[in-house]
Amino acid sequence: MAHLPPVARPPELLNMDKLAPFVDPLPRPPVAQRAGQRVVLPIREFMSQVHRDVPATRFWGYGNSVPGPTIEARSGEEIMVEWRNQLPARHFLPIDHNLMGAEKGVPEVRTVVHVHGAKVPPASDGYPEDWYVPGTSKTYRYPNRQDAAMLWYHDHAMGINRLNICAGMLGLYIIRDSFDDGLNLPRGEFEIPLVLTDRMIRPDGQLYYPVSQFANAPWLPEFFGDAVLVNGKLLPYLEVQPRKYRIRLLNGSNGRFYFLTLSNGQTFHHIGSDQGLLASPVEEQRLTISPGERFDLVLDFSDHAGEQIVLNDQTVRIMQFRVAKGKVEDESSLPPKLREVPRMPESAAIRTRRLTLEEVDYLTGEPAVHLLDGKRWHEPVSEKPVLDTTEIWELMNLTDDTHPIHLHLVRFQILDRRPLNTGVYLYQKQIVYTGSAVPPEPHEAGWKDTIRATPGACTRIIVNFSGYKGRYVWHCHILEHEDNEMMRPYDVVARPG
Numbered sequence: 001m002a003h004l005p006p007v008a009r010p011p012e013l014l015n016m017d018k019l020a021p022f023v024d025p026l027p028r029p030p031v032a033q034r035a036g037q038r039v040v041l042p043i044r045e046f047m048s049q050v051h052r053d054v055p056a057t058r059f060w061g062y063g064n065s066v067p068g069p070t071i072e073a074r075s076g077e078e079i080m081v082e083w084r085n086q087l088p089a090r091h092f093l094p095i096d097h098n099l100m101g102a103e104k105g106v107p108e109v110r111t112v113v114h115v116h117g118a119k120v121p122p123a124s125d126g127y128p129e130d131w132y133v134p135g136t137s138k139t140y141r142y143p144n145r146q147d148a149a150m151l152w153y154h155d156h157a158m159g160i161n162r163l164n165i166c167a168g169m170l171g172l173y174i175i176r177d178s179f180d181d182g183l184n185l186p187r188g189e190f191e192i193p194l195v196l197t198d199r200m201i202r203p204d205g206q207l208y209y210p211v212s213q214f215a216n217a218p219w220l221p222e223f224f225g226d227a228v229l230v231n232g233k234l235l236p237y238l239e240v241q242p243r244k245y246r247i248r249l250l251n252g253s254n255g256r257f258y259f260l261t262l263s264n265g266q267t268f269h270h271i272g273s274d275q276g277l278l279a280s281p282v283e284e285q286r287l288t289i290s291p292g293e294r295f296d297l298v299l300d301f302s303d304h305a306g307e308q309i310v311l312n313d314q315t316v317r318i319m320q321f322r323v324a325k326g327k328v329e330d331e332s333s334l335p336p337k338l339r340e341v342p343r344m345p346e347s348a349a350i351r352t353r354r355l356t357l358e359e360v361d362y363l364t365g366e367p368a369v370h371l372l373d374g375k376r377w378h379e380p381v382s383e384k385p386v387l388d389t390t391e392i393w394e395l396m397n398l399t400d401d402t403h404p405i406h407l408h409l410v411r412f413q414i415l416d417r418r419p420l421n422t423g424v425y426l427y428q429k430q431i432v433y434t435g436s437a438v439p440p441e442p443h444e445a446g447w448k449d450t451i452r453a454t455p456g457a458c459t460r461i462i463v464n465f466s467g468y469k470g471r472y473v474w475h476c477h478i479l480e481h482e483d484n485e486m487m488r489p490y491d492v493v494a495r496p497g
């Protein structure tokens with residue numbers, strides 16, 4: 001079992017049960033302004049109200065909103081983004097100086113931006129050690145040579161990533177292409193981004209980040225807040241017409257998984273995964289989304305005129321859809337066939353890597369660390385796939401938790417998950433499967449960049465390492481794990497000879 005450090009008693013927090021529900025309209029993040037191919041985004045401190053009855057909250061984010069302005073780009077059209085660090089000199093969330101890259105003496109406030117899901121040259125990928133301090137800026141190049149998909153940008157600074165993202169440093173990045181346009185899916189005002197982030201909020205509106213009882217080692221292995229922000233608001237409502245909507249959903253939370261249903265039992269038409277459209281829509285009544293994942297959905301309210309429908313996470317209310325009465329013309333489509341997703345055959349792989357996900361508990365009572373392949377961040381690079389080759393990565397999860405694993409640069413497909421005897425593997429390094437391989441769920445059968453590696457199982461993914469040579473990272477997207485060693489560099493290398 002996980003060895004958890006003792007948690008310091010949190011201060012009084014906002015009582016979510018006493019908060020008036022559905023009094024704030026759902027905000028839509030603004031679209032980032034462009035001057036030609038260029039975007040400039042300041043990273044700064046600002047105040048924003050999360051609820052009508054709660055005093056304004058201090059955030060650190062992009063532009064003036066959480067989520068930040070949405071960057072819109074066309075597939076194949078290169079853009080440049082200048083990310084300006086205009087943050088204050090002191091951090092307002094608890095830094096743990098024992099974590100890799102956050103040692104004493106390293107500047108407290110630093111940032112570097114990664115566009116999650118983007119295929120970019122290494123110098124623009126936001127390598128965690130490429131952070132920079134307030135008063136400086138970096139301009140990154142995004143070639144956008146990839147299919148239409150909803151990506152997202154966020155902080156990736158070494159050792160404080162969980163704090164920076166918790167403070168508000170995230171936003172959406174949407175790539176569009178003519179194929180997607182041609183499907184006539186709901187668009188414009190009928191396309192709604194939904195960004196879910198859970199937070200702990202004090203009655204005075206300010207963010208709280210939990211700490212251990214050790215003043216010199218405040219890191220905790222997980223963060224779950226009971227205040228779930230949707231596009232930066234608590235319990236918002238959205239007025240909709242009785243017609244189809246396209247919902248672009250991101251789980252931008254540090255560690256929370258959501259289990260989403262609609263109060264009227266209505267189905268979600270799942271049309272796309274992290275890296276773009278599925279082959280055909282998948283009907284679901286319950287969605288499970290892990291940190292970092294994106295779901296592209298169509299919701300059809302045409303049979304629900306006049307209804308008030310609540311989006312729930314298990315038993316917790318998240319937001320409300322208010323469907324107008326009457327009938328409207330809906331010229332949009334939900335095609336039965338979307339985009340072809342050619343299955344990558346296992347025979348395409350030139351090598352298979354077996355990589356463990358492990359949790360190490362210290363007998364001394366120190367907090368656990370999570371490791372990839374038993375290695376820490378600073379150990380020599382061990383994964384060096386050759387450019388334009390295909391590999392199978394076997395993610396052997398020997399822990400009791402699901403870890404959402406994300407690889408930078410690439411898109412991949414999941415082959416299967418197979419339960420195994422973790423004890424035998426840990427102590428004898430032998431694989432004893434305890435069941436047969438389970439194929440991906442239908443909504444996972446498209447292109448992915450973040451995959452749930454389930455506990456006590458081997459999750460196999462197949463990856464073509466195309467795009468660029470150079471150094472990237474792969475990591476768990478539970479940010480508390482990522483900040484404490486559950487991240488490794490990997491190199492895409494030239495073909496030998």
Ligand SMILES: [Cu+2]
Pocket residue numbers: 370402403404476477478481482486
């Ligand atoms: Cu993890």
